Each structure stands twice: as C-alpha cells, then as structure tokens.
Amino acid sequence: MPIVEFRIDPWSSEGLRDYEKLFTYFGVRPFNEVVHQLESFGPLPLPIRRGAVVGHRDFEKVLDALKNNSGFALLTGLMPSGKMHLGHKMVIDQVIYYQSLGAEVFLAIADVEAYGVRKLSREEVINLALNEYVANYLALGLETKKLHMYFQSSYRKEYYRLIQLFAKKVTMAELVAIYGEDLEPAKIMAVLTQAADILHPELPHFGGFKTVLVPVGLDQDPHLRLTRDIADRFSDELGFTRPASTYHKFLSGLTGGKMSSSKPESFIALTDPISESVSKLMKAFTGGRATAEEQRRLGGEPDKCPVYELNQLHLVQEDEKLKKIYEDCKSGTMLCGECKLATAERLRKFLEKHQEKLAENKEKARTLVELPDF
C-alpha cells in the first residue's frame, strides 16, 4: 500500500475543507459523539447547535469537569492580522458559551505570530488587536470577570519560561514531520509560543487547571498534536496533562470558496459600514440555479449556499424559522433575490445592535489588556 502523506498547514490560505481526514489520519473524534451530553447544561450556541463544530479530542474531560463541578479553563487565541469577521465570531460565540458554564477564560492575542509569520508591523498588530478584536469580543458579550487576556509579547515571566523549556524537548525532525520543510525561525517561535499558550493555565501561577479546553478552527490541529506530545514530555517535571480541544469548520466565503482575510468581498467584518456589508451580501454567491424558471422547478441548494450559512450560524436563532428557509429554498418556493433581501434585513439589525455595543466598549477595550511597550 502506498504511504499517504498528508499534512495540514495552519498558515495556508486554502483552509481545510476535507475534514474527514482529521478523523482518519489524526484520531480526531466526531463531535456529534459527545454533543448530546452538553445539552443538559443549557442551550447550545449556534456553532455547536448547528453542526459547525465537527471534531474534538478528549472532550470527555470537559464533560467530567462539568458534571463534577470541578472547574475548567478555556484557552484560545486569535491572530490580529486583519479585520475580525463572522468566521472569527464563531470562536467567540463558543468562548462566551463556555464562560457561561463556568470556564475561566484565557485569550491569547497572537501578536508574535502576526508579526513573525504574517509580517505585519508591531503597530498595525497592536491597533488591530484593540480596535478589531478586543472591542468586538466585549461587544459580543464576553464577560470580563475571570478573564485573562494577553498579548503573546507581553505576559508574565512564567509563560516565557515554558517556551524556553519546551525548546529543549522538541526536535527539528518532529517539527518537519508536522509542519513540512518550509519552517522558518519565526514559525518555530510561533509554534512554541502557542504551546505555551495552551499549557500555561496548568501552571500553579495561572490557576493550576487540570482541564483546559481549546476551541479552534480545524487548521489548528497540528499545533494541538505537538502540544499534546509536549504535555506528555513535561508530565513529570511540570505535571502537565493533555488539553481537550474542539474543531470547527470554516465559514464559506461570500464569493464562493473560503472566507479569506485578504479578500474583503468574501467576508462580513463586524466593523464594516452596514451598507457595505449589505451590498456584499446582495452580490454573494448562492446555491441558486442559473434561471428563476430552473430554480422553481429544481429548487435551490441551501447546503452549498453561503447565504444560508449566514442565517444558520449567525442570524437566525429559532430552529423553526431556519427550517422554513431551508424548505422554501429546497422546494423552489423562495428565490435567491427574496431570500437575500430577508437575510440583509437580519444582517442590518444584527450589525446595528452590535456596532452600538462596539462604540460603548471601545474605551474599555484599551484598559482590559496590558499593551506591549514596543
């Protein structure tokens, strides 16, 4: 049998669509095996309820912590390399949900990665982080109680100690096996920093959590594989255990294909002027047919439609209402023009409310996190 080599590049702009490979090659488990056990703790957020979270590792640990009320931490990170869009919102929706279940939240602002790998200037990164990311988190409803938000470049010394210790027990060969040949020092730095992000809540200095959940996009799994191995190697020295993680799919781009930060037409940013967002939506690719006649006859394809996805994952909370959109599309009773207008109205309402809260939270965003001094 030929040896199939398959790698996930967390820095590629392609995104990972074929996520079944995470199950077959890498041992990620389908999230639908465990999701029903979460239901007893209260209503699920849209990304979980509507199936965007597809995989997990060791999620049982989180379920145990919830059942035993033993406390757990959530850690995730976002890279401030562009505008915060609805794809990023899916992570924060989950963070807010787990926070409501009692998780102590750690949020890394991946400025080291944005500078080193995405090559943005320090100033750009810091401004994006505050004005796009932190302010939007607050506007979306993230609580500041028991919240630890930090820049990777300006945190406490114990966190840096981890990066230095990890370097000793990771080999070049294993990095190449996970990430490929195209490894530059800035990537290695970003990778070890991310491992410190994920494991530092286990240190007594940061709460000594024994259960840490890391909700991320599918493309981040290579970092989790490496971090799990690092945790094993430091189990004696530092008492580390493996993190639990969940994986969500990417939101589709409005232009068809992947939503991409470098293609503004492909995404709806939370800070875009509303008229601009509506016009992007009205121009969006859909699962509709070539002609109205054909669509009435064959029906549309909501499962391939980014407009449907916006309704499903962001704009329509009520299941009955979403079901009707799905059925009216499938049966050809509703055409894309009408559907887009209704979606635009929902989007306008959402953004209006959101941007009001954003304005209220701008100042607070600046005081919540310690800024790097250069």
Ligand code: TRP
């Ligand atoms: N690498 C992540 C990204 O590209 C950001 C990140 C940094 C992160 N540290 C993390 C994600 C820790 C999860 C956990 O967006």
Ligand code: SF4
């Ligand atoms: Fe998409 Fe709506 Fe058109 Fe169906 S009717 S394909 S959901 S835009």
